[in-house]
Amino acid sequence: MNGDGDGSAQHSADASGDDTDARGDDEDEEAFPQLYGGLTRSVAIPVGEPSPGTGRLSVFVDFGADGTFLTPGDQVAADLTDGGAGDLDGAADGVITFDIAVPPTAPLVPTFARLRFSSVAGLDAITAAADGEVEDYAITLKTPPDADRGDAPASYGNPQHVIEGATTIYLGTVPPDVDLIAQNTPTSDGDDLDGSDDEDGVVLPQLYAGGLAEITVKVVEPAPATAYLQGLIDFDGDGTFAQTNERVARDLQDGAPGDKDGAVNGSITFEVSVPAGATSLPTHARLRWSTDTFDAQTAFDGEVEDYVLTISNDPPPFLCDASIFRFDESDTILRRLQITASGNSYAVGQTTLGSAGNRRDGAWGFNAVDSYLYGVRTNSRRLYRVDGGGTFTDLGNIGGAEDAANAGDILPDGTMIYAVDEVTWQIIDLSVPAAPSNLGLLDLSRDIFTEDFAWNPADGLVYGVDQATGRMFRAPVNGGLPGTITPVLFGPAIYAGTFASVWFDEDGRLYGYSNTTNNLFLIDTVTGQTRQIAALPFDEGGVSDGASCRGPAPVPLGAVSGNVYEDDNASDVRDAGEANFGAGIGITLFDDARTSADPSDDLLLGTVETAADGTFGFGDLLVNATYRILLDEADPDLGTGRTIGTSNPRLGVAVTANSVTTDQDFGFDAAGADLSITKYAALSRATAPRSSAAPGDLIDWIITVQNSGGGSPSGVKVIDRLPDGFEYVSDDAPATGDTYDPATGLWFVDEILAGSSETLTITRGCSIRGKPRTAPRSSTAPCPTRTAIRTPARWWMTAMTAWPMTTRPSMRWRG
Structure with missing residues (x-):
């Protein structure tokens, strides 16, 4: 608060004269902290100034309780500036922090403190200053407590x-x-x-x-x-x-x-x-x-x-956290990858833990038995261990084992499985890592050409990319025992290039890295669809293999939640006392590819039903996407005669890392809607109606939908087709959150609150014969020398369902 301009001195026994005068209490900067004899305490004083460093803070404490601030030692701060050398927090943040050391000999009695903040340097406790503020406080020095x-x-x-x-x-x-x-x-x-x-x-x-x-x-x-x-x-x-x-x-x-x-x-x-x-x-x-x-x-x-x-000198194990690991380059560099979220994007950082110094790429995995990484070098049966400090240790050949290809992982009990070729996988017992043993082979019932695979803790299967088909595969591991297994291909053939690193987290989320594009993906283990997390700013050098302890999700994720409720007052906001519907109402979630107005590129993520209390939620959502949430209005659990009033679908829903975006609610109105539509034309940027246009004119078509009813319908659509002789120039739909498609004439109005209206202005040019008025147009017929402006040949307005309307400039729909 600014100083209040005292016309005279405000002396008082308890330093409250300026606080209680008619001009109000301006002494709000600091509830002065308790000070104790012989102790030092940090004090933070908020300050206001036009720019950092303008004001200077001086502070005085009457330690001797002798009625003056002029005794040597009473000045505890001089000319402190926000973010300056004496400001303990070191930041220009509107707060100056400093220490007050109370002398051990100070009498433990009531006394006073004074703060002065001004652009004037070198102020003592009493000299007048041309600007700033002074504040006095009554304090009591106390005996140091326990x-x-x-x-x-x-x-x-x-x-x-x-x-x-x-x-x-x-x-x-x-x-x-x-x-x-x-x-x-x-x-x-x-x-x-x-x-x-x-x-x-x-x-x-x-x-x-x-x-x-x-x-x-x-x-x-x-x-x-x-x-x-x-x-x-x-x-x-x-x-x-x-x-x-x-x-x-x-x-x-x-x-x-x-x-x-x-x-x-x-x-x-x-x-x-x-x-x-x-x-x-x-x-x-x-x-x-x-x-x-x-x-x-x-x-x-x-x-x-x-x-x-006591700190151990043993080889350090790996910390099992949200990190994932990747072996890169021809000299096998081990990198720890960590993913952070900032706003609506992700960044992937890396820490180099160590290097083998030569090529040791192959089948790598995390052994939960001792928390080290183990791998078998490609085209050999030689086993290596890496500890948490990044040191590679050669453990020698595995007796009787087949030579390894690139892919492999280790099950929680220490059973290593690695690919030998497209139809054979090797099983190794690493439950006693110092004495690895050959357990036999798994024979695949079909060819699988994979650069890496990972074990899923959610279902006990291994997953990877079949490079021959560009599709995902899943396969059982037969309990880690020899036998024949049947891999299953699933999902679309979208995995072009080389996917040489895959990882699972503790909840069964699958992640994959493309050596070809440097992109990191979240992969759906049911549909095989991908969602890009980030492009990695560092290359793998053409060689990579993934390993993970299957810890917490490496990617910070968000969630959404909402209610399906009776909107008794048609406010489109769930108010206190408005009851939810019950269980079983279907809600579907889509990744809208950040094009909320175009559902054609949306990716289906999943469908849930409301719980018994009418709530729903979706988790595991990437923050770099936006989402479309669709309620099934035909769901029988809604009953009959229901009219949705809120937006459906909810468009462009964003999420934040490690939090839930709440209140994604769907409300149903008790009352119906009464919609009417009017339209007229005017010269662009004018308002007077116009019935004709000349070549070269820009004409605004102004369309208004009015809701005179008590309900608030959603999903309202209006079609206004482009008339002959005119070409589309622009519209103002985005400014109101609506969309208009000039190719089809569809205006998506969405919801209209009770007693309100929505207006769209479409600007069209009257083209000159044989020459367009502006850009290429939808209509091929030129604008004649003088043409009448007519209502388009066909109008449609829908609310909930399509409903044809006759051609006229003013129409009404009730429902």
């Missing part, structure tokens, strides 16, 4: 989290206890053993030098986005958290970017990259959870927890 403390060795510092009243921000399920003194112990368990073990925020996983790990922390806060998580691990074992890479979590919030589960659910999951040279001796980790974002020694809410851990 706190929760860390219990790592003393070299890691003495973090404190103030406890005042009921604790609503803490780690785990147990609120923090009061620690009167530091709880430092060599094993970080002093706070656990002091009679009240409150350290339950996390169970640390085993960490491996050179590997990745996920840490999940349980958190409690009064409302989402209230608190921030800080995480530190002493990787080098020097007794401090001072190294840059030892900050493993910074300002993470539940459900925000950085929380890998993406949900506000009381837990934060983050990824930790352990340095290859991490100590193998016991070391320590610290978690802090509070509204503080600067990791000061003292936080004024929340909790701190310390843990002891």
Whole structure:
């Protein structure tokens, strides 16, 4: 709020004179925080200015309670600018953050604080300024309260989290206890053993030098986005958290970017990259959870927890998360692919984990027995292992096995299956990876030429692309035992080029990569249809093979939901008290190829029926598409005499990653519609009706559909055919969300609310004999020297169903 212009001094005993005067309270920038003797607290002051850096903030606290701000030490901030050197958040964001350190000798009594913000530099506490604002606050310095403390060795510092009243921000399920003194112990368990073990925020996983790990922390806060998580691990074992890479979590919030589960659910999951040279001796980790974002020694809410851990020097296993892996290029580079969503598009990033240094492409898969990747080199029976650090290890030949082609995968029990040729697959037992054994062969009942296949955890079949036919195939694996299997081709022949990498996630979604186009696809395991996710900005070098732990979906997806309801007031909005229909009403979803006005290129994604409460939903939706949702108005579960009032279908529905687009509702009106239509012509951009046109004239046909009834019909269509002698120029349908097709004359009006109207203006040119007025036209007859403007030869207007109308400029339909 701007300063209110006080005509005189506003002195008062509690610094509220300017707050309570007739001009109103302009002192709204800061509810000044509680300060404690001997403690330092961060303070954030919102500021307003024409551009960042214009204003300068000066702050004063009367620490001596001597009635002046002029005592040395009373000025705690001078000439701070938003985003400047003294602003702790470092951003020009309309907030200046700084520390106030209360002297240990300050009397713990009522006193005052003053804020001054002005373009004038070097302001003291009392000198007049030509602009800006001053605010005074009555405060009381208090005795430092009780706190929760860390219990790592003393070299890691003495973090404190103030406890005042009921604790609503803490780690785990147990609120923090009061620690009167530091709880430092060599094993970080002093706070656990002091009679009240409150350290339950996390169970640390085993960490491996050179590997990745996920840490999940349980958190409690009064409302989402209230608190921030800080995480530190002493990787080098020097007794401090001072190294840059030892900050493993910074300002993470539940459900925000950085929380890998993406949900506000009381837990934060983050990824930790352990340095290859991490100590193998016991070391320590610290978690802090509070509204503080600067990791000061003292936080004024929340909790701190310390843990002891030992980092393993064993080869690191792979982290099973939403990543997928691809082996590329002639020297077999292992890449970790991660897909992110931004708005309505996806981006695929890659991290190179390691390289074999020479060609090791072949049949690769993830072995859940030990969480390593294994593959058999093409044209050999030589087995290789790759660990999570990207190191390739040669494990030697598999005794008695056939040479491998390119395709393969590993079942959850450690059974590897790889292609030998188009009619033979090899079975290998990797349940004891150090002693692989040949289990025999699978004979295929038909030829399958595939570059890769993957096992589906949803149905136990393997899927891939048959390069010979360009179609998808699925095949059983006979329980991992020798025998004959029958692959089945399905779906359209749309897989041109080479599809050398395929992956499944834990829910049975299939993904495929085209070496030919660099495109990544989501593949329907029932229809064989594809939807493109993204074009990868990095090439595979002509060689690729996919591997996946079949973890969470690698692609952030969205969903839609809605209701089918009785729209009692015909408002086209589901209001409180309006009842839903029941179960069994059919709803169909289409990917509209981002051409919502053209259903001819739509891809059918699926059909559901409403639940018993009249709701419906669709999941697994890509954010880079838009959707058409169609209700079956002929469904017998709707009953008879129902008139839909809302749009059907719903067009151009967009979704957001990791969320549900709600309220995609279909409402049925109790009352009917009363539609009428009028039309007249005028010179373009004029309004006066006109009955004739000369060659070269531009004529606007202005068509209006009026609904005088109480219902709100949807699916309304009007046909206005182009008359002879005129050519189409333009129309204004897109401006209202409607569509008009000049080739057919179809105006798709869709819904018309009760008591309202819709208007379309179509501009047409009267062509000169033998020469079009503008662009090529639908009508071939030229406009004569003077021609009458007539109603088109045929009119149709439909609402729900087609209904012919006689030729006249004003007509009516009731229903």
